[in-house]
Amino acid sequence: MTMHAMSAIEPTSPPPGVLAIRADNWRLAIVAGLALSIFAALTLPASVSFWVVGVAAAMIAAAFVVNAYRRRYYGGLLVAPAIAVLFVMNIFPLLWSLGLSFFAYQSNQQSIRFVGLNNYIKVLTNEIAAPGNWSALVNTALFVVLTVSAQMMVGFLLAMLFAKQFPLRKYLLILVLTPMMLSVVASGVFFTYYYDPTFGILSYVMNAITGGQFILMDSKAGAVAGIVFADAWMWSPFVMLLVLAGLVSVPKYLYEAAAIDRVSAWRRFWSITFPYIRGLLMLALLFRTIEAFKLADLVILLTKGGNDTMTISYHLIRIANEQNKTSEGAAISYVMLFMVIVLTNLYLYLANRRNQES
């Protein structure tokens, strides 16, 4: 790990070597702290290892602050509180489970032993365990593609509707924003009602039209459509809000200039409007993709994974929580993390390339 703080003001003294034992040598503190933490988390009982990790974190933090203060590395000082909270609440638990993924451990049993990469090999290739993982991954990919593109499209179209100023805009906008404020439990449970073949509105309407018995959720296509519709309905407003913010930030005189220059609507969109919303679209895409990978609650509520709608995140809940196969779950989650990282990096790479081209 290399990290070198820069500042507008030159450092007042040279930074210490990595191995120098000084109060401001945060590099050594991080290395030592991490090593100590991982060691403690894996070997000592939880109640002891927590304190070891706490001490390590405090040591790193102290070294960090002393160093930053001495050299006026304001960047480090500013970032430190957030990193500290993230480290304790998020990064440490993540490292803990990363560590566990190399052990055979079930949380409801008291034994633990090191197995190296066996968990990963198991979740990816084992005759019994792997097919479930792979099909859940394929389904997840399907959901990510469908729900994210649906959200991006619907969100974009809604934003276009609201781009202009018109009477009552404010009141209509809040109506469209409301779905994302609902709790997933409530909206998911109500979608089971909307889709219910006996009581639901959808079947009532469809039956009245076709005269038959309409059952949305009895096929994979229907079940996927039902889940994607509910998810996209809830989260398109998120995309819309970001896109709308981009749209309203386009200066009006650019559109006037385009009118004077007799620019076609198509060209106007791509050369003027799109550059203003591209960054926001990317942010929306990034966060919605990450969330779509975690899609589980709606699946649990609407299909319980039936009709081949099992997602990796729900699968993970079953493995890690219901069946207590903690380390196997950790391995699956890190495989999943790897995929999300690859995908998001691909987005960012493409976005940056586009930036540099234009």
Next chain:
Amino acid sequence: MAYGISIWERLGIRKSSGVSEAGWGHTAFVALISFIYFLPVLFIIFTAIKPQGLALSVPPTLSPTSLLGLIPEQFVFTPTLENFGSVFSRVMTAGSQPEATGFDRFFLNSIVIATASVVLALIFGTLAAYGFSRYPLKGNDTYLFIILTTRMLPAIVVVIPVILMFRTVGLSGSYLGIILLYTAFNLAFTIWMMKSFFDELSTDVEDAARIDGSSEVKVFFKICLPQVVAGLAATFVFGLILTWNEFLFALLLTGPDTRTVPVAMNQAVSSGGRGTDWTLLAAIETLFLIPVFLVTFFLQEHLLRGVTFGTVKK
């Protein structure tokens, strides 16, 4: 598309619209779309004021009013406020008196926990975003990406170590614990959003202030922060919406005294020895929607003006 700005708008004599005015025709069209989009929510709200027995009626009852005979009688129900009362107090065991459900406490918990954690995340996140933006570390983008990865895994992965940690330090079931956890949960988004805002600001004014001898603290508070108020509002709303409805951590890390509404809401999903109590669930959700709806409504202007940044940089 968008021409029509006039000098009067620029002078503020006429209210500047941001983009051009469209007329009532457009309003009618958007109203129709918005209404359709809002229908599932409207149905939940209507379910909240339905008599319990009509929740699953076939055909579904759709409206508390016949709109002067426009809606056929079979789709109309007589509204009641009884369900809202049931949220706070209802009969729990057959034949006994109504008991308090504790929902007043759960609502209070939700408000306290969500507000505190979003504000904390905003403070830490804004500081960090300012740091990342103005004093970039070597490998800045890598750090930002690592921060983003904390949002990439399902909560279930980190739950076990977090419970363990909370028990060890006695944070289990306390406000502080869940607030800190939510703070971390919100930090990634806050940092990414706020950094984008800071990146968009011109640094000229800050540099001028520095040359005039303003301290770094003063530059941050007096120059930078006022310019991103809109961004803070936008981030606040997004963070609030996400935290408000968080379920898994709340389930596992709150006790009976600190339980939040999304967890308690499941009482109505499997209610009193049966399946979903539709009207009760709808009433809880409707009440639960109000605070975040109001906050969003009043910060709406900021949401639109606020989120205006250029590109996502890695």
Next chain:
Amino acid sequence: MSMSRKIKGAVTAAGVVASLVAVNPTFVRAEEVTLTMAVPDWPPTRIMKKFFDEQYKPKSGNTVKLDVDFIPWPDFYTRVNASLTSGEQKYNFIVSDSQWLGAFVEGGYFRQINDLLDADPDFMKTFMEIHPNPLNAYATYPHKSTNYYGFPQFPDVLVNFARKDVLCHEAEQASYMAKYNKKLPCTGEELDAMTWDDFNNVGEFFRRKKGEMLAGKPADDDFYGIAFQAGKSYDFSSMQINGFIWQMGGDVWDETKVPNGQAEGVVNSPEAVKALEKYLNLIDYMPPVAKTGTMDIFKSDELFREGKVAMNIDWIGLGEASLDPKSSKVSDKLVVGMMPGTMGADGKMVRWSNIGGQPFVLTTWTTPQQTAEAVEFVKWWLSADIQNQFAAGGGQSAIKSVYSDPKYVTYRPWNRAWAASLDWQKDVWHVPQFFELLTQQQDQFDLAITGKQDAKTTLDNIAKFQQSLLTEAGLIQ
């Protein structure tokens, strides 16, 4: 900068951290004992808490507090499992599904109570009052051994909820008789006598489209004869299918035969396949939601309460809502019988069924003082008086003296089926692999229920998986 400075700094920092996060010391005074309990939020546990607050007087003279964490049913397992496996050590008492015993006993979380029973003859006496089937299901691990762990909180069985207004209607009675040359079951006794074939007939007979005549009136919506659980989640098909398999001479993997009991050849025996086929055939007569794999115990109950079906096999635990006119359109039309059986070769009815309900257990970190108070509390809870009150308030009792009291059947319409049903209850899989077995089986059953796979393939897949998993676990040799 010297080493000592650095260490000093680290120690100071640690001290600061320590003081910030110092554990809240809780000084428990000798005479005040708090028992913390994790329970699902529903009437049987609410009643327990209410009785405790109103009536319980500890004999020890201590002030005993029952601190009950009411957790909504859908999240109950998640919450309890996370609490136990993370080592949170938060609860002294936990309401547990009987099948969780294996996993949590092996994990070292549930406390064995043989020593407590042995030390307290009164306690032993009360405990042995429990009907042996629930006792085996709720208390033993390994299953049917004499290692005891739990006490019944809410014992439960599957019964047949039916609508007498439809079933007893003259026109329906007449046309049923004409069609099947049998009487359409109408009273509790007639329901008790039903076989699955009769159940099938009722399903076929009462398939009515909207507008067709039903009990003398045009039906205001599609109407169905029968419903039972056929859902993918949790155990919402296995608990029904197991009954079919046992009744028709098949078996599930039997943990009492470890290590010689097999899965292959047993689970997918021809009898079991026939039983599953019978189960699947019945689904054709059920409301359309059954085809989506989401007709769980709650959905079929809801359909029944909304008046969409004539009969519904469900747990007694969900019955209370059918009686409440606010939540039930059939509250005044209810008649309850035993779950249908299968006529044996000897002309006797075979009625095996999977037991439901939950025991509650003590956890291993409960202190001796808490344990002493807990035992007193359990004795009080299982005492005839409290159990009678509990039953009168909507609970069920597995205590012989209570359910054999003539008063008992007057409490609720389903109580008439209770005592006879208890004799036919079995339970499955008190093994740590319970959830893996269940999940895979439910997934497979779901494929069959939604018509993606036939009964034979389904049971073959289940047998193969169980054989492999249980062999790996050392439970099959």
Next chain:
Amino acid sequence: MSTIEIRKVTKAFGEFIAVRDADLSVAAGEVVCLLGPSGCGKTTTLRMIAGLERATSGDVVIAGQRMNDLSPQKRDIAMVFQFYALYPALTVRENIAMPLYHEKLSSSEMASRVSRVAEILHLREILERLPGQVSEGEKQRIAVARAIIRDPNCFLFDEPLSRLDVELRHSMRGQIKAVLSNLSKATVIVTHDQLEALTMADRIAIMRDGLIEQVGSPHEVFAKPDNVFVASFIGTPQMNLIEVQFKDYSSGKATVTFDQQDVVISVNPGVARLRPGKVTVGVRPRAFSVVPNGTVDAIGAMAELIEPMGAETLVHARTVTGSDIRVVVPREMKVKPGEALHLVPDPAQTHIFTDDGRAVRA
């Protein structure tokens, strides 16, 4: 025929009348400046010509065709915006080429047109940059380049130089004028800077509060202002406007009471028509001669503030009754604060305005 004509054009924003009954015609090859203080309606007038704003009433005629109902796209005009309105995501080259897409030219034709205007406006070096990476002056030239790259009916400039510093402004004025003189299109330039108007325009239309006060050549509006507003608005330092009592007129001379002192000044013969009463006398600061004490009909004043302006010196003087008079004197003449001055206005440059502000001319 590349002309612009607006007839009785009015623009109302609700109650507010931004432009009232404006008449203006611009001939082919003519440059007309709309000049006036901010908020006077000049930009609105320009935007109505461009089609960015719809006239409430009246006619907008471009190239002989009434265009009120046509969108800007259909009017075939070129416009340079105040903030240039460069497309931030496009390179300078793409910005300049933007108007050409409509003409569906071949790419080689487009490239050659772009390089031609880039040549004219010295933009060759920066064609591949983004607008964010060029200076203000370059931006301005890019905006002009984008306007002149095609052959429109007319050119419209909205405050084209307001964002440049003084030096750049000066050189750009020349460049734009040179470019425009080769194009022989009707051109309208909106500005609030009279120097810009005076140097670049063939004719100037001076606006105030939505009304066109006067249209004329730079010389006309300077030498023969139609009213007090034009007189005060044009010329630096500002014309002295002195309220006096008009007594009588005879043979080219008027007697007015000023500072309780009767002064006889040479005036336009049109003054003969006036009845005695209040009038405004306008004298440009450069139109005073400083005369020795005791000269007949000289106005006496005391110098208060001296502002050297290089070649000349501006003197703020105060009369006995406290009226302020600005006088420009040659640099050689040394005036000290407190010194008494005796001033005689040049009759040819002395204007009389009636009580309602109109100039009195024969």
